[in-house]
Amino acid sequence: MSTGFAFPDQALRAALSELSRAADVRYGEVHFVDERTERLEVKDGRPEVVTSGTRVGASVRVLGAKTWGFACTSDLSEAGVVTAARQALAVARASSRVAHSTVVFPPQPAAVGTYETPLTIDPFTVPLAEKLAALDAPVRALLAFGKPVQSAEASMDWTRIHKCMLSTEGSDTRQSFTYGACGMQVTAVDDEGHAQCRSYPVAVGGNGFQAGYERIAGLDLLAHTSRIAEEARDLLLAPPCPSGVTDVILDASQMGLQIHESCGHPTELDRALGSEISLAGGSFLQPGLLDTFRYGSSLVNLVADATTPTGLGTFGWDDEGTPAGKHALVREGMFVDYLSSRETAAALGRASTGTMRAEGYNRTPLIRMINVSLEPGTGTLEEIIADTTDGIYLETNKSWSIDDLRLNFQFSCELAWEIKGGKRTRLLQNPLYMGITPAFWRGCDAIGGPSEWRLLGIDNCGKGDPMQLMHVAHGASPSRFRDVTVGALGARS
Amino acid sequence: MSDLSGSELLALAQAALARAGEAEAEVVLRSARRGFARFAMGELGQHMELREPRALVRVARGLCVAQASTNLLDEAAIVRVLEDAARAAERVPETPGFPGFASASEPKGDSPPRFAPATRDMSADTRADLVATVLRTISAEGLVGAGALETRTSSLAVATTRGRLVSHDGTAAQFKVWALETPGAGGAAGCGGTIHRDVHALDLVGETERAIRICRTSKDPASLDAGTYDVVLEPAAVAELVEWLGTIAFAATAVEQGTSALRGRIGERITGESITMVESPLDDGPFGLATPFDREGIWRRRVPLIERGVARGVLYDRAAASRMGAESTGSALLIDGEGDGSIGPSAIAMDGGSAESVDELIAGVSRGLYICRLHYVNGLMDPRRAVMTGLTRDGCFLIENGKISRPVGNMRFTDSFLEGLARTDGMTRSRQAVATAWSDAGAHIVPAIRMRGFRFNGKSQVV
Numbered sequence: 001m002s003t004g005f006a007f008p009d010q011a012l013r014a015a016l017s018e019l020s021r022a023a024d025v026r027y028g029e030v031h032f033v034d035e036r037t038e039r040l041e042v043k044d045g046r047p048e049v050v051t052s053g054t055r056v057g058a059s060v061r062v063l064g065a066k067t068w069g070f071a072c073t074s075d076l077s078e079a080g081v082v083t084a085a086r087q088a089l090a091v092a093r094a095s096s097r098v099a100h101s102t103v104v105f106p107p108q109p110a111a112v113g114t115y116e117t118p119l120t121i122d123p124f125t126v127p128l129a130e131k132l133a134a135l136d137a138p139v140r141a142l143l144a145f146g147k148p149v150q151s152a153e154a155s156m157d158w159t160r161i162h163k164c165m166l167s168t169e170g171s172d173t174r175q176s177f178t179y180g181a182c183g184m185q186v187t188a189v190d191d192e193g194h195a196q197c198r199s200y201p202v203a204v205g206g207n208g209f210q211a212g213y214e215r216i217a218g219l220d221l222l223a224h225t226s227r228i229a230e231e232a233r234d235l236l237l238a239p240p241c242p243s244g245v246t247d248v249i250l251d252a253s254q255m256g257l258q259i260h261e262s263c264g265h266p267t268e269l270d271r272a273l274g275s276e277i278s279l280a281g282g283s284f285l286q287p288g289l290l291d292t293f294r295y296g297s298s299l300v301n302l303v304a305d306a307t308t309p310t311g312l313g314t315f316g317w318d319d320e321g322t323p324a325g326k327h328a329l330v331r332e333g334m335f336v337d338y339l340s341s342r343e344t345a346a347a348l349g350r351a352s353t354g355t356m357r358a359e360g361y362n363r364t365p366l367i368r369m370i371n372v373s374l375e376p377g378t379g380t381l382e383e384i385i386a387d388t389t390d391g392i393y394l395e396t397n398k399s400w401s402i403d404d405l406r407l408n409f410q411f412s413c414e415l416a417w418e419i420k421g422g423k424r425t426r427l428l429q430n431p432l433y434m435g436i437t438p439a440f441w442r443g444c445d446a447i448g449g450p451s452e453w454r455l456l457g458i459d460n461c462g463k464g465d466p467m468q469l470m471h472v473a474h475g476a477s478p479s480r481f482r483d484v485t486v487g488a489l490g491a492r493s
Numbered sequence: 494m495s496d497l498s499g500s501e502l503l504a505l506a507q508a509a510l511a512r513a514g515e516a517e518a519e520v521v522l523r524s525a526r527r528g529f530a531r532f533a534m535g536e537l538g539q540h541m542e543l544r545e546p547r548a549l550v551r552v553a554r555g556l557c558v559a560q561a562s563t564n565l566l567d568e569a570a571i572v573r574v575l576e577d578a579a580r581a582a583e584r585v586p587e588t589p590g591f592p593g594f595a596s597a598s599e600p601k602g603d604s605p606p607r608f609a610p611a612t613r614d615m616s617a618d619t620r621a622d623l624v625a626t627v628l629r630t631i632s633a634e635g636l637v638g639a640g641a642l643e644t645r646t647s648s649l650a651v652a653t654t655r656g657r658l659v660s661h662d663g664t665a666a667q668f669k670v671w672a673l674e675t676p677g678a679g680g681a682a683g684c685g686g687t688i689h690r691d692v693h694a695l696d697l698v699g700e701t702e703r704a705i706r707i708c709r710t711s712k713d714p715a716s717l718d719a720g721t722y723d724v725v726l727e728p729a730a731v732a733e734l735v736e737w738l739g740t741i742a743f744a745a746t747a748v749e750q751g752t753s754a755l756r757g758r759i760g761e762r763i764t765g766e767s768i769t770m771v772e773s774p775l776d777d778g779p780f781g782l783a784t785p786f787d788r789e790g791i792w793r794r795r796v797p798l799i800e801r802g803v804a805r806g807v808l809y810d811r812a813a814a815s816r817m818g819a820e821s822t823g824s825a826l827l828i829d830g831e832g833d834g835s836i837g838p839s840a841i842a843m844d845g846g847s848a849e850s851v852d853e854l855i856a857g858v859s860r861g862l863y864i865c866r867l868h869y870v871n872g873l874m875d876p877r878r879a880v881m882t883g884l885t886r887d888g889c890f891l892i893e894n895g896k897i898s899r900p901v902g903n904m905r906f907t908d909s910f911l912e913g914l915a916r917t918d919g920m921t922r923s924r925q926a927v928a929t930a931w932s933d934a935g936a937h938i939v940p941a942i943r944m945r946g947f948r949f950n951g952k953s954q955v956v
Contacts, residue, residue, distance in 0.1 A: 044749075050585045052577055053562035057544075071542040074564050087542045094617040095530075095540040098625035103538075128584045136586070150751040189751035195877055197752075274676025275533040277639035278669055281868065281886070282677035362543050399873040401905075403884045405679045408905055408953045410882050412874050430875065434905070436954050465531055465641055466543070487950075489874045489907070 005162040005176060007032055011078040012058060015085040016166050019062055022089055024096075027105055027168055028062040029320065030085070032076075033361040034162040036124070042135040043153040045143060050132070057361030060085045064092030066099040072362040106346045108321060110170035115316025117178040118309075119212030123158040126213050131156055135184075138221040142186045145229040148236060150195070154184035154221060155205055157459065159471075171321040179312060179471055181208040181459050184221050188232035196235035196429065198228035198414055199396055202253045208312050208457025208471060215310075231415060234427055240488035241416050241431035247391030248433050248484045249384055252448075254413055255374065255476035256456025257397045262437040263295075263302050264369040264472070266406035267329050268355075268463075269338035271367075273347065279465040281404025284437070285335055287348055295335040296441030301375040302330040304339055304353055312457040312471035313370030315357075320365060322354035329372065333442070341367050359468035366464050371455070373475030377447030381478040384446045386422040392486060393417045393424065394431055410434040412489055430489040440481055448477030496544075497524050497566060499660030502650035509571035510652055515579055517553040518654050519594040521788055522566060523827070525647040530620040533639040534676045535632055537624050540617065545647075549788070551594065552578035556587035592815040595790040597656030602792050604661065604785050605777040609691035612664035613646040620644065627701050631672050634705050640670035644692050649827070651790030659786050665935070666692035667928050670701050671887065672708040681714075681900070683707025684866055684887035686729065688928040688936050690782060707865055707888040714900040717891065717952065723861030724947045725854045725892065730867045730885075731843070731939040732927035734910045735770065737872035737881055739838040739937075743772070743798055744824075745813040746836055752876045754911055755804045763804045765915040772796040772808060772822070773842035773938070780926040782935030783839035786823060793823035793839065802915070810836050838937075845940035846920030854919045854943040856895040862904070862947075863890040863897055872910075882907040884953065905951035919943035 012030045019028035034056045041049035058081045059072035069092025073084040123131075135154040142152035159179040166172050183206020185199040201207045201219065209215050250258060265283070270276055272283040285293070296302075306324035308314055317323050320342055328336050338344075339355040344367065356365040385393060394413040402409040416431035417424040455475045462469055497505065506520040524546045531539040548571045549562045559581030561574040620642055631638035643666065650660040667688045674680030684707065685700030726734075747753035754763060774783035774793035786792050789811050797805040808824035809817070813836060826835045848854050855863055865888030872881040885903045892898065919942065926936035 046588050047558075047585050049560070050558070050581055051560035051562065052581065054574075055562075055564045057564065067536065067538060067540075069540060072544055074544065074546055074566075091540045091542055091617045094621040095537045097618075098621045098628075099536055101536060128581055132585060151749070187750055187752065193751070193757060193877060195751050272677050273534065274637065274639065274673070274678075275538055277533055277671050277673065277677065278531060278641045282675075282679055284679070286678045362545060364539060364541055399871045399882070401869045401871040401882045401884070403903055403905070403953045404868050404886050405953065408884060408903070408951055410905060410907065410951065432874070432907075434951055466527070466529060466643075489880050 007164045007174065008076050011076055011081040012166050014078045015060055015081040016168065018082050018085040019089065020168055024065045025089065025168065026063045028060065029165055029167045031059045031319065031361065032164050033057060035360055036160045038158040040131055040135060041153060041155040042132065042139045044151055045140060047132060055360055058084060059361050060088040061364055062088045062092050063103060063105055064089065064096045066096035066102045068092055068103065069095060070364040103343060104346050105343050108169065108342060111317045111321035111323060112172050113316060115175040117176065117210050119178055121213035123178065123180060123213040124160060134216060138184050138225050141222060141225040142229050148188040148190050148233055149186055149229055150189040151187040157181040157205065165319060165321065167321055173317045173321065175316050177210060178212060179208060179210055179459065180215060181457065182206045182216055182219055186229050186232050188236055190236045194236060196232050198232040200224040200228050202456065203396055203398065203414065205459065208459040209310050210312055210314055211310050235415060235429045238427040238429040241392065241428040241486060243487035245483050245485055247388055247480060247482050248486060249388065249391060249393040249478060249480045251395040251478050252452060252454035252476050253456050254394055254397050255479055256474035257400060257411065259302065259372055259374055259474045259476060260458060261400060261402045262406060262409055263329065264372040267338050268367045269340040269344040272338065273344060276463065280463055284405040284407050289335055291334065291336055293335040294333050294442065295330045295438055296333045297444045298333045299377055299447055300330055300333045300441055300444055302372065303328055303375060304355065304370050304372050306354060306370040308371040308373065308455065308473065308475060311371035311455055311473040312459060313473045318354045318356045319358055320356045322352045325354055327353045339367050339369060357470060359470060363468045366468065368463065368470045369461060369472040371473040371475065374447065376450045376453045376477045378449045381448055381452055384448060384478060384480050385419055385424065388419050388422060388480065391419045392428065392431060393419055394433065407437050409437065431486065432489055433484050433486045435484055440484065443482040443484065444479055445482055446480035448479065452477040496526050497648060499648040499650050499662045502648055503652060503658060503660040505566065505568060506650050506652035509568050509575065510654055512568065513572045513575035515552050515575055515654060517594060518575060519551045520571060520652050521549040522650045523547045523647065524566060525645060528615060528617060528620055528644045529641065530624050531641040532624050532628060535628055535637050537621060540621065542617065548574060550575050550578050552582045553591065553593065554582040556589065556591045557582045557585050558588050558591055559585055590815045592811045594653040594655055595657035599657060600792050601659065602775065602785065605775050605781050607663035607690055607781060609664045612644045612666045612690060612692040615644040615692055623697060627670060627697060630701050631705060636705060636708055637673040637676045639673060643667045649784055651786065653790060657790040659790050661784050663784060664690050665782055666695055668695045668697055668700060670704045672704040674708065674712065681708045681711035682887045683711060686928065688926055689779065711888055711900040714902045715891065717901040717904065719949045719951050721946050721948050723858045723945050725851060725858060725863045725941065725943050727851065727865045727941050728925040728939045729927050730864050731942055732937045733867045733870050733930060734881060735841050735843060735937050735939055736929055737870055738879060738910060739841055741872045741876040742879060743808050743838055744836040745807050745809045745817055748807055749817065754877055754879045755807055758804045759806065761804055762802045764799060764802045764911045765917050766802045767846060767917060767920065768799055768802050768914045769844040770799045771842050772798060772838045772840065774839045776840060780936060780938050784827065788825040788827050791821045791823040796822045808836050808838060840935050840937060842938040843940065845922045845924045848919050848921045851921060851941045854921065854941060855892055855897060857919055857943060858892045859894060861892045863892050878909045879911040880909045903953040904949045906947055907950045908948040913944045913947055916945040917942050918945060
């Protein structure tokens with residue numbers, strides 16, 4: 001069994017033996033993570049960021065008499081990893097001493113195997129100059145647009161992670177991941193200082209994927225420069241999005257963000273049970289609502305799928321050895337399951353849906369979104385627009401905010417089109433829409449078909465305390481929602 | 494591998510630079526040890542011993558610059574990343590105006606007090622005992638406890654081939670506590686929090702009592718309609734808005750890009766006359782937490798940002814300063830998370846006012862809201878006007894006739910913070926240090942404020 005990477009087996013097994021010898025250890029994991037990153041950013045014609053990095057280390061998560069302990073090290077000698085195991089055990093003992101309840105952690109068959117990202121071109125073999133040129137060309141094209149373009153930037157990120165997990169249950173998983181992200185943004189500023197941004201394919205670092213450099217050619221940044229520069233210019237002159245209640249159509253990328261915030265996070269079972277209060281909050285989707293609560297219209301089918309090709313949330317096993325699978329979270333509009341771990345699922349008498357992941361070697365695994373996606377419906381975006389009498393169509397997320405139970409949300413987008421009589425009639429600036437999660441999803445009456453389905457990759461989903469950033473993804477087609485409150489940003493005094 | 498002190502890191506950086514033999518290079522080394530006791534659902538469920546070592550190097554070949562990093566703090570590993578950066582620097586285009594790395598002649602001040610041995614020495618057992626006491630106190634009130642107690646020791650060193658050599662050791666202890674009606678399903682909640690370099694200076698009892706008090710008075714909230722309300726914001730709420738302002742307005746790069754509210758407005762009034770904000774990283778009082786120099790080894794400066802409502806300055810690193818004809822303010826963010834290459838504040842101090850208490854601010858409101866904390870603020874909507882949206886959390890109360898009358902459900906605001914500050918007519922004299930939420934820079938120091946006519950455009954609802 002091999003991914004071709006040389007893992008420090010001897011040190012990891014010595015740490016595992018250390019745990020196995022302790023009478024009060026009920027379960028233990030030893031993790032090894034080797035992470036290599038590269039970030040390139042070209043801004044306004046200069047290389048703004050050219051950086052590469054490595055992060056390598058081991059961690060130990062151990063379940064003692066009552067509860068957990070965690071420790072980590074970048075010292076990969078046998079003594080170093082064994083010391084980390086002893087520290088984790090000492091922490092577990094300190095915490096167990098003051099614990100009232102005993103963690104229930106159901107046994108699971110040992111997970112053994114390998115996983116590797118399928119890819120055609122290894123991004124770490126592509127010459128640096130070629131990658132920078134791929135960013136420089138679109139930035140120069142955007143700047144060549146002239147006034148009112150003020151600033152342009154493009155970026156590319158690559159991450160390669162080799163990880164393995166050994167457990168006291170006999171699990172031994174070896175996985176290698178290659179993640180990428182790429183995108184560009186232009187900022188136009190008028191004579192009065194008003195600014196408008198347009199991005200492609202999405203904002204905030206571009207769209208993420210699990211694949212190789214072959215994905216860059218498909219993005220074709222250069223082909224989209226004229227469009228986004230013109231849209232940024234036109235947005236400066238466009239009227240603000242009118243306030244009111246109307247039908248909204250969201251593009252696939254904004255749908256991804258909508259799923260992330262209003263379905264992904266509230267279906268995290270650790271949040272629902274209360275273990276994420278110190279940063280993110282709880283969830284309105286409480287266990288008592290399982291199988292009885294109408295989350296959305298009957299068209300809405302949301303799944304957690306760790307097997308989606310090219311998804312940032314795709315893997316072989318999660319960080320406690322649960323194999324990748326596909327699980328319905330919302331079926332025909334009904335809330336039916338959570339993103340869960342072995343411990344949290346056991347609290348509901350269910351099996352884990354396999355979502356425990358840690359950001360790196362020095363963070364403990366948490367329940368994280370995997371690929372949480374909306375199953376496609378039928379038809380195209382243009383057919384949905386043609387079927388809409390009065391509404392707005394929104395593209396590309398600009399800002400996001402949602403309450404601590406994931407009910408009240410407000411999202412703004414870079415661009416909107418007014419729709420009248422089934423046609424795009426005029427561009428609108430600074431659009432926002434808001435709602436209450438289940439009321440919003442119950443108003444979903446059109447979901448585009450498989451040909452419109454896109455996967456949005458997010459490489460900076462924040463959760464945990466201390467904060468961990470995670471790779472997650474969301475697949476969706478453009479969709480329509482009835483009777484949504486819309487408006488323009490803020491109130492001018 | 495033992496944790497290295499600042500002086501040991503500096504010696505390591507110098508040795509690596511000497512061995513690599515690069516003509517123009519910079520080495521930044523950091524080690525951090527964090528004891529992190531995170532509790533929830535009334536139990537200490539995530540207790541961790543964390544290590545965060547990092548070496549970040551830059552190499553320049555003329556105007557061509559590249560960066561590389563590793564988490565291995567040994568000489569051979571640092572030399573390897575210097576070689577990686579050197580290879581990359583040979584392949585990247587020039588960065589016009591690159592000013593070179595910091596030199597020995599850069600100003601250097603006295604290091605303010607930043608280290609407390611008690612924080613460094615706190616054991617997992619002691620943290621567990623302290624958390625257990627907090628949880629017992631909350632449980633005795635029939636409420637559910639959550640939060641975290643962290644003790645952090647960190648060291649930093651910067652060395653350049655131009656002879657810039659600086660190092661630092663610091664500690665930080667932070668306590669956050671919630672008292673909750675339910676573990677994760679919402680309902681009444683109260684929060685307390687405190688940060689200090691000395692763990693023994695944290696008022697765990699006081700903050701726990703505060704969380705309990707807010708939770709107990711938050712039960713059975715009324716539903717209030719969206720609209721415009723006068724508000725009294727506790728320091729925790731003010732700090733979150735100030736931190737966002739630091740992100741979208743005060744970085745020189747935001748000015749360059751055209752998205753900062755201060756672009757083209759230095760010397761102009763941008764908010765109310767009572768508002769003064771200063772980047773104040775060298776505070777030698779109890780609130781001081783920031784490292785005295787930045788990622789480039791530049792000694793941090795006190796920078797007036799807004800003075801009596803007038804825009805006065807923004808924050809620079811060396812590259813932005815070179816491009817914009819200014820001097821670095823020592824504001825290159827440290828090497829955590831997303832900070833690499835960014836510019837930002839490390840400790841914004843906002844002037845207080847004359848009110849002796851929050852109650853005095855409340856007494857001046859005939860009908861409005863008293864807000865303890867905010868949640869999920871986002872300031873990317875219209876950064877030129879500093880329009881922000883977010884929600885109340887962990888304590889929102891209706892004020893009627895100068896007194897708190899009853900709790901209300903959480904509300905969503907969307908308004909320009911700068912325009913709101915222009916309508917601010919009261920601030921407490923006393924200020925609090927509030928830990929930064931999105932970086933480990935330290936804390937912002939802010940008063941409670943009274944803001945007139947804050948716009949709320951939504952409210953949370955129960956299912």
